[in-house]
Amino acid sequence: MDALPVLFLVAGSAAVAGAARRTRVSAPLVLVAAGLAVSYLPGVPEYTLDPEVILPLVLPPLLYTAASDSSYLDLRAQLRPVALLSVGYVLFATLVVGWAAYLLVPDLPLTAALVLGAVVAPPDAVAATAVARRAGLPSRITTILQGESLVNDATAITAFKVALAAAVGEGASWAGGIGEFLLAAVGGVGIGLLLMVPLHWLRTRLTEALLQNTLSLLIPFVAYAVAERVHASGVLAVVVVALYLGHRAWQVDFATRLQEAAVWKMVAFILESSVFALIGLQLPFVLKDLGAYGAGEALWYALALFLVVVAARFVWVYPAAYLPRLSRRVREREEDPTPQGAFVIAWAGMRGVVSLAIAFSVPLTLDDGEDFPARNLVLFLTFTTVIGTLVVQGLSLPALIRLLRLPGRDRRQETLAEAQAQAQASRAAEQRLDALLADERNQLPAPLAERLRTVLERRRNAVWERLGAVNPVTGESADETYRRLARAMIESEREVFVKLRDGRYIDDEMLRTLLRRLDLEEAAAYREAED
Template identity: 80%
Template sequence: MDVMPLLLLVAGSAVIAAAGRRVPVPAPLLLVAVGLAVSYVPGVPDYTLDPHIVLPLLLPPLLHTAATDSSYLDLRAQLRPVALLSVGYVLFATFVVGWAAYLIVPGLPLTAALVLGAVVAPPDAVAATAVARRVGLPSRITTILQGESLVNDATAITAFRVALAAAVGEGATWAGGITEFLIAAVGGVGVGLVLMVPLQWLRTHLREALLQNTLSLLIPFVAYAVAEQLHASGVLAVVVVALCLGHRAWQVDFATRLQEEAVWKMVAFVLESAVFALIGLQLPVVLRGLGGYEGADVARYAVAVFLVVAVARFVWVYPATFLPRLSARVRAREGDLSWKGPFVIGWAGMRGVVSLAIAFSIPLTVHGGEPFPERDLLLFLTFTTVIGTLVVQGVTLPPLIRLLQFPAHDVQARTLAEANAQAQASRAAEQRLDDLLADERDALPAPLVDRLRTVLERRRNAVWERLGQVNPVTGESADDTYRRLSREMIGTEREVFVRLRDGRHIDDEMLRTLLRRLDLEEAAAYRETA
């Protein structure tokens, strides 16, 4: 097996994604564009998108990272709009796009057109999360988009299976489709809830951070595989497990959380980069099967399907947003709502690799042995829709959000809330320390007791200092200056340790021990600013 193409894909996409952080073009769009260009470079191999790899091997970890970064409480608060988008909109888009494709493409059977509708119906979890993170959307809109993208793949895959069964001649019925959807949805949620119990027990009882992180990497694949074996929704199983475990991440020891965060950031970066690059690299594979079609015709079909996909989302989003608000109870709970939020949600419906993976799983023939009707054209229309939404909507979304001028996050209010929370926690910790010191078994020398109290006091005062005055020369708060000086001191110690190792006064094992101690102190001294 030649692994060089895989290594080139991972390394190249990672380099491009890193470069995308330093240019105004969002990294996902840059990756797609470079993938399109590189696909025609002589000597570049074909990167065929295998649905048997993408769905069970790439989709679970991407969903897991998106779900653990989401808030269970926020998603529960936005359950109605999330459900209307992730279930209602996907089914609506399946029928609208399918019916439109049936009318637009001469000779395309309605069943095959509905297959296309199900394929392009779900906005992509990776694309939605990447864009929301980049442009800094209001929290409610971000929660709705993330929640939709986590669940809609399950709806789309089920709708695809039903439409495909009808297209290949398996005699699917409406009642059978609804039953299959309910079984997949309930089964997926059930599998997730059942798996959550032993997985959380393992996470809280394993004492080795290395074993904890190994388990963490296996969890999304196990949840997906178990659910699919039971003919339930693997997507929902992964999402439910990730949301529950993320909600209870505080129960895991600190070493596991630190390692887990670093590991999953790396996994998400590599997979997201490779996924978007793969989208662009599919162009030669898709075009190869279009030899029998006129260029002008397929271009017209592609533009028409893209426009239907874009317009259908707005047709669903605005009624789904404002019709429930006819209820006084809904209005009282949600407050005033302008047209801007639904407009951004409507425009943020980028499609991604899941649509392409599902499209490539369309079989070559139907049950009678005849070729699947217009399979190559369906692949092309899926590809152009994915590229169109990523480029047109992805490029214009950041300036659109700036143009709409959403209220900025209230940094002062958030800092005040953080300071109040820290003050309550510090008071509780101080009382606990007094209780412990009252027991003679916990007796400590006075300097160590003072050190405990000093660390607690600094942690309590650090947030309040961000609300106070700053250094007139540097513009830093006292806490920022403390961190900077602490870092300088730690850096000096680190240089001395290395110099002692180089002079053979200490060995490498001792150097690693000393450096790790400094690393932990530096991590404790600095809050994350990204």
């Protein structure tokens, strides 16, 4: 693929995603629909989903940004349900879907059917995160879905390799499959544990934010490549490293954190948008060369397989949610699951680009030179399963959450906790300031010392004011009014600096210095808006 089609893909998908953010429909769904619509327009380049690009170059940064934004403590608290979904459910879905395809499609070997089962088994990390964020799910359910989607790709890829080895004639046994799974899992986690500490040490020792962020962009690719080099799970290596670095991000200086957040938000936006557009653009490739299978027959297989995929997740989720509670230890350590919550987890099983990338890596021929049985049908069924879950489940999930009346996040309680945390931190800072000013080496003029106290008091009061009364005229809290006025003052300063530059009283270098100072002040006055 040359540069121009890539440019069209990135620019077009970014434009569609930007437009989708103005609607109530999830951006991944709009992007997939746009890809489907564009795929048959005349003059549109052929976009083939290459697994050699997606798996080592696109998957690691998407996993890294999702894992680094997750909570290690929350994931540890939900380790049992996450493991049951990311390992147990994926293996269960592989067997159930594979067996169903074997019974459904005439002359399809069981080994090839299990390849298909492994391909469509893992829900997608990007789709789950996007829908959960947009739908406002309770934090526990969001943590479980995110944790599942971070790990399940490793399980599915390993199951796919074992099933593929049997399908192409390389030979595979249950003992060999279990051994390969353990090697991938233990090796991936081990590589992540080996890399995370030196990588964090290097991040904290680099003194320039530019170098630190360059390292940050390389980390997911390094972790993935090192693990895959020793036949371990690159997915698990990336997740382990990202969770550790995200948990200790506070030890990196503020300039790095500011730049890193902006850089990774841009990278994730571009990759996510392009990936979902690519899913839709695969339609011409999966429809051609179906061979002996007619369109009606293939569509019947697709519908039946979609229903099996959806039903299998329900069959797994409810027993996995309630049977472990027969143990008193589990009941004491975990809160009770609700039927509504279990239903949402079961329904939120959208598949995505990883399934398609794995499907496209199925070889054309077996070891004996024969064509891989029903390879094009496998691609078609993978594509329809991905599209079906994204459209049917993705579109209906927000309405389902409202219908089930799941309790959302308690914003007032979260604000109260934030205010209490800020109050404790402010008291510690005030004590530290008093101790520093008592030292004659730190003497400041009274106005400057008072300014430090004023800034501290403002930070302490800002969160409490969000809980208070609002302005009867504007509907704003005192904190919101303060930030709006601060922004207006900063904007006035900005306009003056630009006029001075245009009048040649200051040069562009000085203008950039002054504007950066104002930008930092504005960033300090405003909380980052939630997505």
